[in-house]
Amino acid sequence: xxxKNSILSSNAFYTLISIVIGFIVGAILLSIAKINxxxxxxxxxxxxxxxxxxxxxxxxxxxxxxxxxxxVAFSFKTGVFNIGAEGQFVVGSLTACVLGILIKxxxxxxxxxxxxxxxxxxxxxxxxxxVLKIKKGVNEVLSYIMFxxxxxxxxxxxxxxxxIHKDGGGEATKDIAETARILAPKSIIAATxxxxxxxxxxxxxxxxxxxxxxxxxxxxxxKLRAVGFSNTAAQYAGIDTGKSFLTAMAFSGALAxxxxxxxxxxxxxxxxxxxxxxxxxxxxITVALIASSNPIACIFAGIFYGAMKYGxxxxxxxxxxxxxxxxxxxxxxxxxxxxxxxxxxFLNHGKKGAV
Amino acid sequence: xxxxxxxxxxxxxxxxxxxxxxxxxxLGSCFSERSGVVNIGIEGMMTIGAxxxxxxxxxxxxxxxxFFAGGLSGAVLGVxxxxxxxxxxADQTISGTAINxxxxxxxxxxxxxxxxxxxxxxxxxxAAKLPKMFEGxxxxxSFGYNVFSTYSVxxxxxxxxxxxxxxxxxxKFGMHLRAVGxxxxxxxxxxxxxxxxxxxxxxxxxxxAGLGGAFVTLATVSQFRxxxxxxxxFIAIAAVIFGKFKPQGxxxxxxxxxxxxxxxxxxxxxxxxSPNLVSMIPYVVTILALVxxxxxxxVPAANGKPFLKAR
Numbered sequence: 001x002x003x004k005n006s007i008l009s010s011n012a013f014y015t016l017i018s019i020v021i022g023f024i025v026g027a028i029l030l031s032i033a034k035i036n037x038x039x040x041x042x043x044x045x046x047x048x049x050x051x052x053x054x055x056x057x058x059x060x061x062x063x064x065x066x067x068x069x070x071x072v073a074f075s076f077k078t079g080v081f082n083i084g085a086e087g088q089f090v091v092g093s094l095t096a097c098v099l100g101i102l103i104k105x106x107x108x109x110x111x112x113x114x115x116x117x118x119x120x121x122x123x124x125x126x127x128x129x130x131v132l133k134i135k136k137g138v139n140e141v142l143s144y145i146m147f148x149x150x151x152x153x154x155x156x157x158x159x160x161x162x163x164i165h166k167d168g169g170g171e172a173t174k175d176i177a178e179t180a181r182i183l184a185p186k187s188i189i190a191a192t193x194x195x196x197x198x199x200x201x202x203x204x205x206x207x208x209x210x211x212x213x214x215x216x217x218x219x220x221x222x223k224l225r226a227v228g229f230s231n232t233a234a235q236y237a238g239i240d241t242g243k244s245f246l247t248a249m250a251f252s253g254a255l256a257x258x259x260x261x262x263x264x265x266x267x268x269x270x271x272x273x274x275x276x277x278x279x280x281x282x283x284x285i286t287v288a289l290i291a292s293s294n295p296i297a298c299i300f301a302g303i304f305y306g307a308m309k310y311g312x313x314x315x316x317x318x319x320x321x322x323x324x325x326x327x328x329x330x331x332x333x334x335x336x337x338x339x340x341x342x343x344x345x346f347l348n349h350g351k352k353g354a355v
Numbered sequence: 356x357x358x359x360x361x362x363x364x365x366x367x368x369x370x371x372x373x374x375x376x377x378x379x380x381x382l383g384s385c386f387s388e389r390s391g392v393v394n395i396g397i398e399g400m401m402t403i404g405a406x407x408x409x410x411x412x413x414x415x416x417x418x419x420x421x422f423f424a425g426g427l428s429g430a431v432l433g434v435x436x437x438x439x440x441x442x443x444x445a446d447q448t449i450s451g452t453a454i455n456x457x458x459x460x461x462x463x464x465x466x467x468x469x470x471x472x473x474x475x476x477x478x479x480x481x482a483a484k485l486p487k488m489f490e491g492x493x494x495x496x497s498f499g500y501n502v503f504s505t506y507s508v509x510x511x512x513x514x515x516x517x518x519x520x521x522x523x524x525x526x527k528f529g530m531h532l533r534a535v536g537x538x539x540x541x542x543x544x545x546x547x548x549x550x551x552x553x554x555x556x557x558x559x560x561x562x563x564a565g566l567g568g569a570f571v572t573l574a575t576v577s578q579f580r581x582x583x584x585x586x587x588x589f590i591a592i593a594a595v596i597f598g599k600f601k602p603q604g605x606x607x608x609x610x611x612x613x614x615x616x617x618x619x620x621x622x623x624x625x626x627x628x629s630p631n632l633v634s635m636i637p638y639v640v641t642i643l644a645l646v647x648x649x650x651x652x653x654v655p656a657a658n659g660k661p662f663l664k665a666r
Contacts, residue, residue, distance in 0.1 A: 029461075033468035081448055083395075138645045139654060141448055142596055145395065146638040149586055153638075157631035275582035285452055321467035326460030334435070334453035338443035 011292040014343060018335035019290075022328040029327060030320060040320040047314035048307045053193035060267060062299075062306030063200030064089070067259025068284025069291060069298040069305075070204075070211050071252045076293040077215055078248035079228030084144030085256040086281025087151035088125045092118035092257025093264045094155045097271045100176025100264070101164055110179040115261050122257015123250045125151065130249035134242040140249070152277055159273050171273040182265045198266035205299055207255065212295040224248050256281060283309075286329050289336045305329070364501035369620050371505045372575055374613030375512040376401070376567040380591035381598070381605040382519050383429075383563030388600055389523070390556035391536035391657040392440050395451035398588025399458025400429040400561045401568030406462035408569025409476045409579040410469060418485040422508070422569045429565020430558050432458055437557035441550055444661035463581050476572075476579040485573045506574045519602040532556055536655035539662040549662055564588065586634075590616075593641040600655060612637040 027037035048058055068085045075082035082088075096114040103110060129147060132138040158164060164173045183189065184197040215221040226234040227244040235241050259280065264271065287305050291297035312325035380397050387394040404425035412421025436454050439445040463474050470476055488507045493500035523529040531552050535542045539549045571587070572579050590612050597611075598604025615636045622630060 029464065033464070035468075081446075083448060083452070132642075132646060136646050141393075141395075142592075143642055143645060145589055146593060146642050149589060149638045150635050150642075152586075153631045153635045157629050160629070160631070276585045282452060282455065285449070286456075289449065316472070319472060321464045321472070323460045323464040323467070326456050327464060330453045330456030330460060333449060333456065334439055334445075337445035337449040337453065338439050340444070 009343065011339075014339035015290055015292065015336060018332045018339060021335050022332040025331045026324050026328040030324060033321075035318065035320045039318050040315055040324070043315055043318045043320070044308075044311040047311035047317075051193075054310070056192040056194040056197055058303060058307040058310045059201045060194060060196050060198065060306075061310045062302040063198075063204045063266060064259045064263035064280055065283055065287050065305050065309075066201075066204035066208065066298055066302030067262060068256050068280050069287025069302050070208060070284075070295055071255035071259065072281075072284045072288035073291060073293040073295055073298050074211055074215070074255060075248065075252040076288060077228055078224040078244070078252075079231065080245060080249055080252070081141055082126065082144065082249070082252045082256070083141055083285065084126060084129060084147050084253070084281070085259075085284045086277055086279070087144070087148035088122035088253040088256035089260040089263075089280045089284075090148075090151040090155050090278075091125045091260070092122040093260030093271060094151075094158055095121035095257070096180070096261035096264050097173055097176060098158065098164060100180035101174050103180075104177065105179060107179040110177065111182060111265070114176075114180050114265060115258060118257045118261035119254040120257070122260065123254035125257070126253020127246060127250040130246040133249075134245060148277065148281065152274070155271060156273050159271055166270070173270045173272075175269050176264065180265055181269065182262070196267045198262075200262040200266035203258075203262060204302065207258070208295045208299050211255070215295065220247070256284065259284070283329070286333050289333055360498050361496070361501075364498035365621065366614075366617060368501035368505060369617030370610065370613045371502070371509045373616035373620060374609050375506070375509045376570045376575075376587055377591050377594060377612055377616075378512045378516070378606060378609040379567035379570065380564040380588055381594040381609050382515060382602055383560035383567070384592055384595045385519065385523075385560075385600065385602050385605055386532065386556040386563070387560035388595060388658060389536045389655055390532045390553045391539060391655055391660065391662070392437070392553055392557050393447040393451065393659045394436060394557065394560050395448060395589075395592060396432060396436050396454025396458065397560070397564045397591055398584060398586070399455040400432045400564035401571070401588045401591075402459040402462045402584045403432055404429040404565030404568030405572045405583050406466055406476070406568075406579045407565070409479065409572035410465070412479055412483045412573055413477060416480070416483045418479075418483055418573050421483070421573055422485060422566060425569025425573075426562045426566040429568065430562040433558040433561020433564075436561065437554050440557070440661065441553050444663050447659050447661075459581070459584075462579070466579060474581050479573070479577045484577060485570070506570075508570055508574065512570075513606075516602055516606045523602055528552075528555075533655075535662075536657055539657050543662075553662075564591070567591070590637045593637050597641050597644045611640070 030037040030040050048054055068089055071085045072082050096118040099114045099117045103113065125147060129140050129143045132143050133140045159173050166172050166174050182199045184199065189195060189197045215225060223239050224244055226239060227241050231241055283305055287298055287301040290301035308325050312322040315322050380401055384394060384397055407428035408421040408425030411424035412418050432454050436450055439450040440447045466474055466476055485506050485508050487504055489504045493504055531547050535547060535549045535552050543549050568584055571583055576583055594608035594612055595605045597608040615633055619630045619633045622628060
């Protein structure tokens with residue numbers, strides 16, 4: 001394959017084009033809204049790179065997104081589309097929150113306990129959908145969507161329970177115990193200047209490597225990928241595809257659940273009653289797509305999304321709506337989704353040129 | 356007895372207000388799903404419809420104009436989804452996810468751009484909302500008032516069920532759309548234009564979802580807020596699944612889910628039954644339906660599979 005063709009066949013090339021198109025569409029919309037797109041993008045850029053503190057905040061924002069991104073990427077590799085990461089994230093966060101408030105323990109026990117609880121909750125939430133798929137043939141995309149909303153209302157329900165709810169009004173839970181937080185030591189927080197500096201990002205990198213290792217270097221990963229690649233061929237080769245799907249869906253759910261715990265124990269420290277879905281799971285889909293389902297690339301895609309989220313929040317300084325970030329991200333996904341056809345067109349043209 | 360009848364009237368009134376947005380969106384979803392294109396972007400299409408509807412009605416003072424404009428804005432997103440899925444063979448769930456980013460994002464973006472950086476649009480005058488029927492005929496608060504003096508669109512949406520049923524089962528187009536959702540290759544061989552049929556269905560699904568969204572802002576809520584739709588698009592999809600992908604089935608499911616929303620609206624906050632638990636019912640019921648009547652809830656065979664013409 002020529003050098004030109006190898007570029008044209010790489011996913012990264014199309015992802016890059018999609019990102020550029022996303023920003024162009026965003027610029028057009030900003031212009032229509034009578035906002036100078038250059039000003040807005042400069043603000044976005046400064047909001048991310050202006051101070052070291054800002055960059056730390058971007059990594060803090062990135063951590064939960066890397067987890068949901070890994071969750072979705074893992075599911076893609078194993079032939080499932082985990083559109084349920086949203087719900088798994090929510091139940092993970094909720095479980096960590098309940099454990100963080102109700103249990104009294106030293107940090108060395110409390111933190112792992114919350115993480116295990118969150119992973120189990122997310123894993124079970126995903127595994128239920130897996131069981132429905134395998135035993136009853138229920139389309140997983142449909143049941144994932146239903147479970148997302150059940151998780152959403154479950155969280156709002158639990159937030160309002162007496163023993164969890166913050167004393168004296170408000171629409172949030174109590175703060176979780178200090179022993180359940182994963183904040184960095186005070187000296188580091190003082191050095192970075194970002195009040196929520198925590199270990200979430202480091203955990204995310206560790207998990208990205210673990211996921212990469214499982215997928216690429218273990219027998220389990222090989223089996224899961226084989227099923228993802230061709231269900232029937234894997235079955236013929238003697239792999240229990242049902243068990244394989246279930247394992248993949250539970251593991252994918254656990255990753256999203258841990259993401260929920262990271263967000264809670266690192267950043268928010270409590271759960272509020274939400275009027276709409278927070279979207280970490282759906283943002284994870286974007287992260288996985290930008291990363292072409294590569295776990296290591298998920299780290300960078302997560303940082304990209306985290307930066308866009310954090311920087312986007314500062315767009316109000318130039319009177320630009322932060323929602324332009326959602327639109328840019330939507331356009332990026334759309335173009336990544338249709339890029340496979342572009343790929344065929346470009347490569348076919350390449351072949352004709354060679355003849 | 357009087358109290359009972361009055362309460363029944365109130366409940367029916369709540370159902371009549373809660374059902375139309377779900378029903379309009381669900382009928383749209385039926386078109387798309389039966390023609391073989393999964394559309395989880397219904398939620399995003401409803402949200403843009405809700406905003407454009409409120410915005411056009413606010414500036415024109417005409418509820419019907421707003422309602423129609425809301426539908427058109429949903430149709431525009433439908434066009435995007437259709438081009439991605441039909442022309443480019445994109446993964447339909449991913450394209451729908453993109454629509455769910457773009458629709459609500461665009462709605463709030465435009466709202467802030469037009470209404471001085473506020474994410475809520477100004478409240479609509481009664482004159483700019485959708486009209487109610489039989490005003491002044493019944494005594495305010497009576498059973499008849501609650502049941503009949505309501506938005507005419509509510510009853511129109513029920514009539515639309517009959518129309519859609521007729522289109523689905525008694526017209527050539529309906530037969531084609533059901534067929535291309537089952538076996539597009541065979542249809543293409545027989546000279547049915549698979550692409551055109553699917554385009555019409557997906558754009559129609561966007562239009563109806565947009566109308567559903569516009570009903571929320573033009574009748575129920577009287578203004579646009581970012582959380583005005585929250586989940587109704589997905590309840591509509593759930594209704595279609597629960598209704599076995601048939602318009603008449605989706606209608607029954609929408610009435611049931613509309614009842615849930617109606618109860619929630621009547622109960623309000625701070626009651627014995629948590630509104631959050633009531634909100635869960637449509638989703639739980641749909642899961643149960645998928646599990647226990649799965650044999651009869653058959654997804655259209657070509658659903659989610661792109662059909663690319665042989666070159």
